[in-house]
Amino acid sequence: MLHINDLTFHIEGKRIFDAATAGIPTGHKVGLVGRNGAGKSTLLRLITGEYHPDDGSITMTRGARIGYVAQEAPGGDKSLIAWVLEADRERAALLAEAETATDANRIGEIQVRLMDIDAHSAPARAATILSGLGFDEAAQQRACGAYSGGWRMRVALAAVLFLEPEILLLDEPTNYLDLEGTLWLESYLKSYPHTVLIVSHDRDLLNEVPGAILHLDRGKLTLYSGGYDDFEETRREKQRLELKLKKKQDDDRRRIQAFIDRFKAKATKAKQAQSRVKALAKMQPIAAQMEDRVVPFLLPNPEKMLASPLLRMENATAGYEPGRPILSGLNLRLDQDDRVALLGQNGNGKSTFAKLLAGRMEPLSGKVYGASKVTVGYFAQHQLDDLNPLSTPYDYMVKLMPEATEAQKRTKLGTFGFSADKADTKCANLSGGEKARLLLALTAFHAPHLLILDEPTNHLDIDSREALIHALAEYEGAVILISHDRHLVEATADRLWIVKGGTVSNYDGDMDSYRAELLSERGAGAGRSAPASGAGDDRVDRSAQRRAAAQKRQQLAPLKKVIQEAEKRVEKLTAELAKIDLLLADPDLYADAQRTQKITLERGLVAKRLAEAEEQWMNATAAFEDAEQTQEETAAL
Numbered sequence: 001m002l003h004i005n006d007l008t009f010h011i012e013g014k015r016i017f018d019a020a021t022a023g024i025p026t027g028h029k030v031g032l033v034g035r036n037g038a039g040k041s042t043l044l045r046l047i048t049g050e051y052h053p054d055d056g057s058i059t060m061t062r063g064a065r066i067g068y069v070a071q072e073a074p075g076g077d078k079s080l081i082a083w084v085l086e087a088d089r090e091r092a093a094l095l096a097e098a099e100t101a102t103d104a105n106r107i108g109e110i111q112v113r114l115m116d117i118d119a120h121s122a123p124a125r126a127a128t129i130l131s132g133l134g135f136d137e138a139a140q141q142r143a144c145g146a147y148s149g150g151w152r153m154r155v156a157l158a159a160v161l162f163l164e165p166e167i168l169l170l171d172e173p174t175n176y177l178d179l180e181g182t183l184w185l186e187s188y189l190k191s192y193p194h195t196v197l198i199v200s201h202d203r204d205l206l207n208e209v210p211g212a213i214l215h216l217d218r219g220k221l222t223l224y225s226g227g228y229d230d231f232e233e234t235r236r237e238k239q240r241l242e243l244k245l246k247k248k249q250d251d252d253r254r255r256i257q258a259f260i261d262r263f264k265a266k267a268t269k270a271k272q273a274q275s276r277v278k279a280l281a282k283m284q285p286i287a288a289q290m291e292d293r294v295v296p297f298l299l300p301n302p303e304k305m306l307a308s309p310l311l312r313m314e315n316a317t318a319g320y321e322p323g324r325p326i327l328s329g330l331n332l333r334l335d336q337d338d339r340v341a342l343l344g345q346n347g348n349g350k351s352t353f354a355k356l357l358a359g360r361m362e363p364l365s366g367k368v369y370g371a372s373k374v375t376v377g378y379f380a381q382h383q384l385d386d387l388n389p390l391s392t393p394y395d396y397m398v399k400l401m402p403e404a405t406e407a408q409k410r411t412k413l414g415t416f417g418f419s420a421d422k423a424d425t426k427c428a429n430l431s432g433g434e435k436a437r438l439l440l441a442l443t444a445f446h447a448p449h450l451l452i453l454d455e456p457t458n459h460l461d462i463d464s465r466e467a468l469i470h471a472l473a474e475y476e477g478a479v480i481l482i483s484h485d486r487h488l489v490e491a492t493a494d495r496l497w498i499v500k501g502g503t504v505s506n507y508d509g510d511m512d513s514y515r516a517e518l519l520s521e522r523g524a525g526a527g528r529s530a531p532a533s534g535a536g537d538d539r540v541d542r543s544a545q546r547r548a549a550a551q552k553r554q555q556l557a558p559l560k561k562v563i564q565e566a567e568k569r570v571e572k573l574t575a576e577l578a579k580i581d582l583l584l585a586d587p588d589l590y591a592d593a594q595r596t597q598k599i600t601l602e603r604g605l606v607a608k609r610l611a612e613a614e615e616q617w618m619n620a621t622a623a624f625e626d627a628e629q630t631q632e633e634t635a636a637l
Contacts, residue, residue, distance in 0.1 A: 002059075004022045006057070009054050028539075029209055030196065033206065033462070047066065069170065074155050080139065091117060126158070155301040161188065166195060167197070175458050178345055179485075180345050211225070300447040305336055310335060329503045330363075342493070343502050348499045377450070379454070391427055393438050433461060451479050479492065559624040577606050
């Protein structure tokens with residue numbers, strides 16, 4: 001049992017936990033969720049003993065080992081497999097002692113203990129875990145120092161999983177994994193035999209692995225049974241009930257207070273009034289719900305749509321050195337409303353392919369047609385580090401909108417969630433999620449025909465990820481998506497391309513079939529048989545959802561076009577009317593009666609046309625909203 005009892009903790013005077021209490025039974029898997037900055041990582045550090053509570057306590061089963069991925073990635077000349085094996089210090093010490101021990105009794109004790117901890121199967125188990133996280137047999141023999149930081153963090157995760165601690169703490173483990181590694185980890189954790197507490201913004205992971213969700217909100221902890229979707233529904237129902245009770249209580253308080261005010265001065269009603277004063281004092285107020293709303297993402301649509309295909313490749317090859325292609329035999333086409341997810345292990349060439357699509361590199365051979373006409377917005381995770389730490393979001397808008405007023409610049413920032421204070425905050429002081437929002441705003445600013453999003457959600461919480469999904473559904477251009485977030489892929493993409501074997505090809509299956517193939521290749525579960533999830537019965541048919549979203553965009557496109565044309569006509573006529581009114585405001589005009597009459601008549605005609613255009617605009621908007629509502633009602637049936 002892991003028990004958190006009346007935990008209180010402050011950081012720099014800010015109360016992070018306020019008499020928080022929760023209990024996690026032994027062997028249970030629990031997802032820890034809450035808004036960014038709520039204190040999720042802080043709770044993990046309190047459990048490990050890195051931080052100490054100001055009040056209250058954290059207790060656990062005596063002798064339970066805690067596993068927590070270190071912040072520093074392993075390095076040096078030691079091979080990956082050796083580094084993982086040496087993480088089990090007891091096994092390493094026993095094997096070393098076995099080489100030098102001479103006492104027969106001690107040798108026997110060492111061998112018995114090695115058998116107890118299953119030491120002889122450890123190399124196979126370590127290799128299986130490393131393979132699942134994306135390291136083949138050859139890669140496992142290379143030195144840790146030969147890999148980048150993200151890959152080395154996978155090795156650190158492999159070491160913790162290999163140790164199989166009784167309490168496994170994971171803080172955003174998928175941030176340095178690709179989709180393939182994420183799918184393998186999900187399967188591995190489902191069959192993990194001990195307690196797991198996992199902090200994640202990956203909705204699918206939180207639905208598949210945990211049997212309960214621990215919600216951290218305003219310093220309090222609340223445990224909900226079920227996965228993330230169950231938690232959301234239960235919490236919403238709880239909020240609805242509390243709001244209902246609060247309204248009833250407010251009505252009761254007003255009624256009692258009215259009685260007191262009316263009768264407190266009357267001798268015949270004094271006792272009744274006094275009793276109601278006591279009743280009012282005893283009535284504990286129900287706190288009003290303060291729901292933190294997530295500002296939506298607004299992705300501007302291309303002003304002029306291009307004919308399909310947007311891009312077409314014929315026998316194209318891509319690479320950085322002539323004669324040494326990374327990808328070859330590329331024969332693909334991308335249409336104007338395509339939503340394509342790129343599948344494939346990191347290192348196979350997904351980023352190279354994205355750069356080729358974005359026009360950031362020329363093909364080594366073959367042809368890429370259409371690239372000169374297509375405007376591309378390219379979001380890559382590493383670009384977060386390229387933001388000027390001394391610049392503010394407003395500074396970036398000044399560069400992009402030099403002729404705009406300050407109000408227009410701040411309004412533009414507001415559409416991406418930057419309030420007045422955040423707009424003037426230096427990038428160095430923005431959170432990871434806020435930097436990602438800024439980078440998305442810069443990427444989509446010029447209303448590109450094609451958005452290429454390479455891991456856009458690493459720093460976004462679950463609600464912000466949902467907001468991005470809605471924005472992509474409304475966006476009318478094409479989208480290329482590289483993401484380890486399976487929920488984002490399934491909710492957004494209607495086509496899957498796989499980057500494998502030095503080429504890119506269309507994948508005919510769906511994400512479930514891809515997951516099954518991947519787990520079969522990587523041997524998920526490290527020798528343990530993963531239980532059937534049953535998720536296939538309950539999972540929403542996301543392929544159908546994607547088809548419905550595409551059909552919705554197609555059906556509503558003509559109505560949206562009418563709205564846009566009417567809106568432009570209203571703007572044009574409004575500007576014309578303003579010019580005429582400026583002329584009529586000039587006293588010198590009235591010296592020429594004939595010209596005055598002509599301009600006055602012209603104003604009347606323009607005003608009439610403007611009224612007609614405004615009516616057309618409103619009618620088109622109403623028709624669009626009716627059609628949208630009809631689609632939603634039909635979908636609900």
